């Protein structure tokens with residue numbers, strides 16, 4: 001049942017199934033609701049849900065909501081929407097770590113009774129100081145040898161709210177000389193008098209990640225707990241807690257997190273971009289968030305394909321953003337219908353075309369997909385072409401329009417430029433052309449060669465549209481490559497958004513629905529904006545440019 005190529009995680013799973021350590025596969029995607037999901041999370045989502053699918057197992061969606069100071073219902077809602085949009089289904093397995101707080105508390109009491117946990121009065125700074133470093137031995141806290149009775153009493157009073165934030169913590173009693181700093185009596189609980197999005201004021205002690213995460217996995221019967229590489233050094237602790245308690249013991253497996261060129265990926269940094277106004281919100285089309293990519297016009301299929309192609313590895317690397325765009329183009333090329341939009345219009349009058357005539361020309365919607373059918377595009381005496389498609393002084397290999405030159409208008413006729421009209425400043429304001437009535441549909445019987453093909457719109461029928469052209473948000477491949485004293489915001493691209501207010505589109509685009517994706521001929525792939533687009537005000541985001549300049 002393993003359709004996709006193997007990888008080191010699947011090898012581990014196969015071994016576990018063969019040895020009988022597990023007889024099923026159950027994974028989870030465990031976001032902390034302290035921000036929106038980004039493309040890195042998408043990798044983890046595709047991996048976890050994908051493995052469950054391949055092995056006929058299950059995957060839970062679990063909110064790791066253990067820190068009330070940073071978490072919010074808005075994030076919970078957005079995460080649910082994003083995972084679903086990516087195309088994954090957790091069925092009835094939506095869980096919250098906060099639902100296990102009571103159970104975790106009981107397990108902590110159990111550790112205290114075993115003499116494996118103690119209440120410490122040292123401050124956070126002191127704990128850090130006492131912990132030592134890899135070269136400096138740790139020092140035991142003076143409170144380390146409190147009696148079990150005293151620890152039970154103090155821990156209960158911590159829970160009851162008798163102490164202020166930071167006054168006490170519960171720590172595991174492991175080994176202050178361990179070569180692994182995570183094992184030097186890690187903190188299990190801290191006091192935070194803050195309201196939690198789900199448990200309200202029921203709790204004022206909150207579990208730390210290392211303590212909570214393994215328990216969450218164990219309680220849910222997770223077999224393979226897949227996390228990113230920075231947790232490799234935490235695995236001994238993950239194992240220690242579960243071994244001490246003698247509970248169901250999932251296997252933690254670490255893989256390399258996704259890093260992308262021109263992109264920052266931590267929620268903390270993305271939050272700064274939002275809060276400091278560099279972008280319009282978490283779903284700004286320049287953001288690497290799933291909601292930003294969606295608004296930009298990415299498809300879930302392209303993101304899943306990308307996740308498959310990058311695979312999983314055991315060492316960190318940076319993936320070229322171009323690969324993500326490649327996956328996107330491949331998908332959009334297959335299903336985005338073609339339309340004509342002129343971004344920077346130049347008026348063309350076809351002198352020998354009958355004054356009041358309008359022709360409805362047949363245009364194929366997608367040459368890659370015959371099923372996509374055709375549409376009618378109106379043609380008349382006055383049209384607009386792209387200003388960049390005309391040069392008065394044309395270079396040698398100029399196949400577009402120039403005085404005396406002939407070009408093809410896509411789906412329409414050949415035209416030849418006869419005259420250039422300028423204003424008093426010498427600006428070209430209008431072209432006078434003639435057309436060849438025999439060239440309807442874009443070819444002639446004599447088979448003469450006309451290389452250039454331009455997109456165009458009929459002046460009388462065109463509809464104004466707003467176009468938003470996006471570039472990378474950062475100027476450098478590595479946004480963290482900065483001078484001393486600067487941070488990644490120093491590399492922000494000041495020109496990452498260009499708004500064109502009055503582009504002109506063929507009239508069919510009046511029918512575009514928010515979120516609908518198109519290829520605008522020779523310009524790229526575009527998507528009707530999910531927030532600002534309406535029938536009265538058409539707004540399109542450039543999703544991605546075309547790979548090559550359009551040649552047909």
Ligand code: ATP
Pocket residue numbers: 029030031032033039040041043044226227228256257258259265266267268
């Ligand atoms: P960030 O550092 O961006 O805040 P996080 O790891 O703190 O991310 P979580 O909400 O804890 O965010 O992440 C949920 C899951 O997504 C975790 O299992 C985590 O390992 C995984 N994940 C987060 N970032 C990436 C990434 N860049 N590549 C792959 N997986 C990731």
Ligand code: MG
Pocket residue numbers: 032
């Ligand atoms: Mg995390």
Ligand code: MG
Pocket residue numbers: 032267
């Ligand atoms: Mg985090």
